[in-house]
Amino acid sequence: MASNKLVTLIAAVLILLPAMAMAKDIVVGDDSGWKLNFDYQAWAKDKVFQVGDTLVFKYKPPTHNVYKVDGAGFKDCTKPAANEALTSGNDKVELKTAGKKWYICGVSDHCDQGMKLTLNVTEKSSAARGIIFPRSQVFGVAIFAIVAIVM
DSSP, X not given: OHHHHHHHHHHHHHHHHHHHHHOOEEETTGGGOSOSSOOHHHHHHTOOEETTOEEEEEOOTTSOOBEEEOHHHXXXXXXXXXXXXXXXXXXXXXXXXXXXXXXXXXXXXXXXXXXXXXXXXXXXXXXXXXXXXOHHHHHHHHHHHHHHHHO
């Protein structure tokens, strides 16, 4: 009986650890959030952004918003059409592809004042690639493992 619990625990750990290490939610600006008078380039400089991660832009609407732009839009602070703005104050942007990404605030002259972020998204390491589980599946395996251990 004890060996069955041990096997279940080991199986759950082997499934959960790689999945938990895969994607992460990254709050832009950490505790400061998305706001004026913050150096987002310095903030992003030493961070690693990988495909599957999610950027979370936290702010108080309608004070700010978020636009995904291209390199020229970033450089010139040119916002796309208004209907492309993210405006919830808890905007989540999944990083689906590798490469350079650019984001700006389109309110007033906030972008010109430095409220913009550029980052480079990398592919997952080859060791982790291919072991992607939906969060619901990870949660289900965790519940199963806990029930198996308790019983």
